[in-house]
Amino acid sequence: MEQVLYGIDYIEYYFYWIYYKFIGYPLIIRICSIAVMFCIIAYLFLLLHIIYGIFNRKKEKRRYQKAYDKYYEDMLSISLDSSTISDEEIADxxxxxxxxxxxxxxxxxxxxxxxxxxxxxxxxxxxxxxxxIQTVFQITRFLEHELQFGAKRAKIQALKIIQSINGYASEAVLVRFLYHRKIELRNSARYTYMWLSQGNPFRFFDEDISMKLRQWDMMELHAILEHRRKVGYNTPSFIKWVNTSAEENVKIFFINEIRLYNETESAPTLAKQINARSVEIRSEAIKTLGKLKYKEVEPKLIEMYNVQPEEVKRQIITAIADLKTDKALGFLYNAYDDADNWGTKRVILKALYDYSAMGRKTFEQLERKADSHTAILFAHTKHPLINQLI
Structure with missing residues (x-):
């Protein structure tokens, strides 16, 4: 007599039928079957994720286009209007x-x-x-809410937005993230704090001498300094971090900032860095001292020239050319004669050519003595376009 299966018995029957059928296969077939089933399931999940992503992006694009059509032209017009408009009128x-x-x-x-x-x-x-416009839309309230209750990604995005739109967030909200254990969130909070604060925004470099900076961090920090200068905030003195930082790339970054912001008062202290063990720090310090026109360093540069690697030698020549004391012609002449590197010779010739009237005469004197191999260096130096590339 045949047994009739109902409900769960039906499912249970086929489950055991498949199970024992599967157990009867050789081991290699069972392993391959499991692998194929796993791949099929993973593919289905991936396919659903892709479909959801496409749908979500289209939805976001429609939302963006709707807001763009509704607000962008009026927001642009209000932002570029030279007259001050009240919040009520902006909302209207x-x-x-x-x-x-x-x-x-x-x-x-x-x-x-x-x-x-x-x-x-x-x-x-x-x-x-x-x-x-930000006040009308309550942007500050929204950003502070994201910082307090949003996910990590939303917090970082909110911190970036504050800088992008020159927005605002209370320091009381920011301070909880300044020493966060997650480095990405911590750095984003610190950069936003530097952007906003009028107190002691760069104290992190005093507190942590081992603080590291990636190339992107340096770009972001320079943008913050430019913003602070534009809005009238005081620019800090960078020389103290050149002296205290334990990180070579941080020292080099602040040496570059000294040059860009023309901190001439930092030159005497910076001159100590020409004895640094690092070739990169030495080179940047010498380059910066030349741009700052710190003439007192010239005798020391001439004295140390012969024992330096080629990279540093070229920076010394460039710095002496920038100083233009008219006391280094003999040094430049001898340096050209002693140089065995064509790149260094080329830098020396450019320095002589632009140094002074006497420098130009010295250049012509050397040109008359040049052989067929070195004559091209003089031709390149005199060429108005090639000369600007060095």
């Missing part, structure tokens, strides 16, 4: 109801539009109107 022109609770997704798109306006028209923006 944007047709935005300030009483409603703004949606986070909408505000993220608004910050994106503000960033685009700032990037494209940075030097034309009326900062008062630009910040009034």
């Amino acid at each position: 022109r944007l047709k935005y109801d300030t009483k409603k609770r703004p949606k986070p997704n909408e505000l993220r798109i608004i910050t994106q539009l503000l960033t685009e306006i700032k990037t494209a028209h940075e030097n034309e923006i009326n900062e008062v109107n630009y910040h009034s």
